[in-house]
Amino acid sequence: MPNFLNLSDAGGDAVAAMLSDAIDRKAARVGWPKAKPDADKPLADHVLAMVFEKNSTRTRASFDIAIRQLGGVPMILDAGTTQLGRGETIADTARVLSRYADAIMIRTDDHAKVEELAEYASVPVINGLTDLSHPCQIVADLLTIVESGKALPGLELAWLGDGNNVLASLIEAAGLFGFHVRAGVPQGYEPEARFVEAARAKGSRIDIVRDAREAVAGADLVVTDTWVSMGQQHAHNKLAAMAPYQVDERLMAGAKGDALFLHCLPAHRGEEVVDAVIDGSQSRVWDEAENRVHAQKSVLLWALGKL
């Protein structure tokens, strides 16, 4: 079953095929009404079930419009209004949703829940974010980078702040596409070792540094995310530890002159990034958000064997 729990479930060649398909489909519908299906309707008569145990704006909206543009139908299930929220097991939910839907996208906390869902579902399961990783976001990020004209192999990516789920998937992508990551993160907030080790084993340079200026020096891309992810405590000591990693104009100026700024959003303006950077000329965050639609279409097509 082609599940997409992490990028490596698909592998570099399949993710590259997703990017290429996303570029073609995006180009083919320039100027079209947003809900008009793609001409070939490759997922006509298909249902995508989406299960949310955490909040979402982009993942929810982009998968919704993505399945419609592919000719299919979205079905949204919020944990708070389903029996999942009252203790029905993941396994039973997987068995039942597999009878209604052709694919299941889930956003949850513990990554083991997504793995369990995939084990008991008889349709493909897509990770729409867990505490561990956020692979769908990174397909959109890679698309945004490629669209900007920057080649992925050899790219120098700087990450600032928390070593979280988004960084984990970026590091996984670095291993698959041969780019390098220098993460400026405080002590105790390093990214998951398994992702770092896997990317290094594939030949990517993954540096963990404490100095924010060192992290951005010579970078082609500067990327950050919230200091407090969903489900984490708003601990005062964590915010204090993150403060030196705020992406402001001065820090951005330490990267290459043509460096781009990415953020998966939602942004906490004045915390991990200042307005002048996220609203500035180097920022590509709105393209990145739009690209969730195009990227998610390709993920769905791959998962359903249409790529």
Ligand code: CP
């Ligand atoms: N970037 C992202 O996944 O956004 P949402 O939390 O709004 O889905």
Ligand code: NVA
């Ligand atoms: N790291 C963030 C990403 C949100 C899209 C979180 O998990 O809350």
